[in-house]
Amino acid sequence: MKIHNFSAGPCILPPSVLEEAAAAVNDFNGLGLSLIEISHRSKDFVAVMEEARALTKELLNLPERFDVLFLQGGASLGFYTSAINLLPDGGQAAYVDSGTWSAKAIKEAKLLGDIHVVGSSKDSNYDRIPACDAPPAGSSFLHYTSNNTIFGTQFSGTPEAGVPLVADMSSDIFSRTFDANPYHIIYAGAQKNMGPAGTVMYAFDREPLGKTGRTLPSYLDLSVHASKDSMFNTPPVFPVYVTLLTLRWIKANGGVAAMQQRNEAKAQLIYSEIDRNPLFEGHAHVNSRSNMNATFRLTDDSKAERFDALWNSAGISGLKGHRSVGGYRASMYNALPIESVETLVETMRALEQEG
C-alpha cells in the first residue's frame, strides 16, 4: 500500500532523491567508494558543496551580496548564532513571538542583548500571527519565524518593519517566492522542504556582519565559515548531498514559483474541506493559515477512534497533532503529492457520510 507521509519533519522527500541518495551511499560518482567514506576535500565532494550553495542562491533569487552556508546544529543553534552575529554588545533587537520556536529564539537572544517582543499570540495558544508594534528605535533587526510548524500559522508575506529582517524559515523555505533584499540573515534547518536532518542553511548579507564588537567562537561566526566556503570544518556530507539532490529536484520541477503553486493548491484542498465539513474545525485563524501545516480537530471527540481507523487504513502516516495543540496536523511540504491530500480529504468525507 502506498504510504501518504504527512510527517511534520523530518518529512517526505521526493522518491527520486531517496533513490539517488541510497545509490551514492553504495557508490558515489562511480568512484568505487561510498559518498560517506571519501574526503570532504576531494574534488567530488567540493563540487557537491559548491553546487548546493549556488543552487540555493539561484532558486531563492538571492542578491549578489548574499552568501550561503550549510552548517550544523539546526535552527536551535541558529537562534543563538543569528543573534550573536548581528547584535552589538549591549544592543537591542525586536522579536515576534508567534510560536514555540519563536519563544526559543527569544530565550537565546536574551543572553546577548535587550530583546523587545513586539507582538505575541501566546495567550491564544499561538492560533494566529500576532499584530505587532513597530520595532523600538535602535533595534538592530526584527526576528520572526515565517511558518509555525506546530500551530499551523504562517506569515502571509514579508513583514514591513523599517529595520533589517532576520528570519527562521525552517519550515517554509523553498515553498514560496520572496524578496531576500530586506533580510540580514535567513536560516533554515533542512529537514522540511530542503533535505534530511543534519544540516542548517544560512543565507545572509555579508556586509552587516563582523560589526558587533564581540569576539565570536569560531563555529558561531558566519564570516569564518564564509571565508572557508562552508568548509571551515568537516561538513555534514550526506545531509548536504541529499539537500543538493532535493534542490535539483525543485529546479527540474519548475523552481520555487512552481512549488508555491502546488502548495497553494494542496492547502486550498484541505482548508476547503475543513471549512465545509461540520465534523472538523481549524486551529489557526483563517488569515494566518499555513500552506505547509494545516492544524485541525474534530468537533465531536467521540468520533476520534473511527477517524483514526479511517486514515490509518488509507495509508496516511504522521497526521497526529503536536501535543501543544492536539487534534490533527497535515504537513504538506513540497514533496507531498496532491493525491495524498485528496486521500486525506476522502477520509474526512467518509467520516461525515457515516453520520
Place this chain on the structure above:
Amino acid sequence: MKIHNFSAGPCILPPSVLEEAAAAVNDFNGLGLSLIEISHRSKDFVAVMEEARALTKELLNLPERFDVLFLQGGASLGFYTSAINLLPDGGQAAYVDSGTWSAKAIKEAKLLGDIHVVGSSKDSNYDRIPACDAPPAGSSFLHYTSNNTIFGTQFSGTPEAGVPLVADMSSDIFSRTFDANPYHIIYAGAQKNMGPAGTVMYAFDREPLGKTGRTLPSYLDLSVHASKDSMFNTPPVFPVYVTLLTLRWIKANGGVAAMQQRNEAKAQLIYSEIDRNPLFEGHAHVNSRSNMNATFRLTDDSKAERFDALWNSAGISGLKGHRSVGGYRASMYNALPIESVETLVETMRALEQEG
C-alpha cells in the same frame, strides 16, 4: 579493482555498514518509508538513538555516572562546548598543544578563561607528543588531543595530570581500550572510527557539569541535551544511524580490545617497513607514533612520481600527506583491513627493488 581507502577522514567504513545504510535510505525497518523521512520522535528512530548511546557506554566501558550524547557541530564546536561547560567564569585550565586541532581548541578556550599551555611540540612541526609541565594549581582540567591525525602522533596512554581530563578523541575513539574514570568530558567527531561526518559524540561525567556560574546558550549546554536524551532538537538522523551500525559492527567483531589488536598489527606492519626501507623515513618520533595515521616521506624526492604511480596502480586512495607535513599519510582506521596495509607495503618494496 579493489580500492584501498587510506583517507584521513571522512574515511573507510565497513562494507556491511554501507550496505545496511543504503538499504535504510530506501526503506527503514520495513516501514515503507526512508530512514530520512520519518519523525525523529517515532519509536523506530528513538530506538536507534537509545541503542547508539547504550552501545557507546558498553563498548567504551564508561562508568555508570557518565552520559552519552550525539550532537552536531563536530569537534570544532566541541572545542568551545567542552570548555564552556567546565570552565568557571574567570577560571583556568591547562592545555597540551600537540597539533593543529589542539591549537584550535586552545584558541576557543581562551575566549572563556585563563589557558595555560603546559607543553607544545609546535617548534618541531608537531613531530612528537610534547613533554608537559604539571597543570598549575587551580586548573579545572587538562585538555589534550589523543591522536593528531595530521602529524601522525598519538598519546601512548592516558596522561597523569593530577586534575580531571578533557580529551578530543576524534581520531582514535573506539580504536583502543582506556579507562574513562579520569575524564570529565570526552568528545569525538564521528568521521574516523565511528561513522560518517555529521555527528559528534560527547561522553561525560554528569556530576561536574552546571557549576560554571555561566548561563549557557541551550545548544552548547550538555546538561540540556542530557535532560532530553540527546533529542533536545532534531538530531542528525542518518549520521547517528550509521554510527549505530558501525558500533554494532565493532561489537560483532570482538569489541574495542579486538580493534586495538588489529590496529596494532597494521601499525607494526607499516612502521616496520618505514624503518627497514632506506627510501622512506617517518615524520613522527618513534615513541609518539600513531596507530591510526602513519606519516612518512621519501628520502629521495626524485622518486615521488614513480612511487605515486605504483600506489595509484595498486588501487590505493587517500595516501597524500596533509599540506602541513607533506609526504604521505596512511590512515588505518578500524575498518581498514590489514590486506590494504600489505598492499601499501608491497608498493614500498617494489619501489626499493626498482633501485
